[in-house]
Amino acid sequence: MKITTFNPQIVTKNAEGLIKLFEELGFERRHQQEGIGDMDVTGIRMKDSDGHYVDISEVDIGLKEDKVAIRMNVDDFDEAFEKLVALGFKNVYGHHKVDTKTSKSAMMISESGFAINLIQHIK
Secondary structure: OOEEEEEEEEEEOOOHHHHHHHHHOOOEEEEEEEEEOOOOEEEEEEEOOOOOEEEEEEOOOOOOOOEEEEEEEEOOHHHHHHHHHHOOOEEOOOOOOEEOOOEEEEEEEOOOOOEEEEEEEOO
């Protein structure tokens, strides 16, 4: 398994305030995808001039406050998924994985509550 991307991701029910904050810090929107998976997530990818990335995922799942995770893109989703499970992570979707035409993903939570959004882009 090779990690191809590793950066912070913020999960929120209202992305606009965070987008404005990161724009003030010098980040620009690079990509936005709407209607991701069964939970209808909107994903916003931002980048600054030094090459730092932050992802903002807008979804209404009853969060009272924003949550921070690590977005970890890999070249082999199944291998990475099994490795995280062996390390004690659990898939918040149960046995379900988010499959789109361009990616496969699952939000993995450690026993201590640390989150990794595991993603493989399909070319």
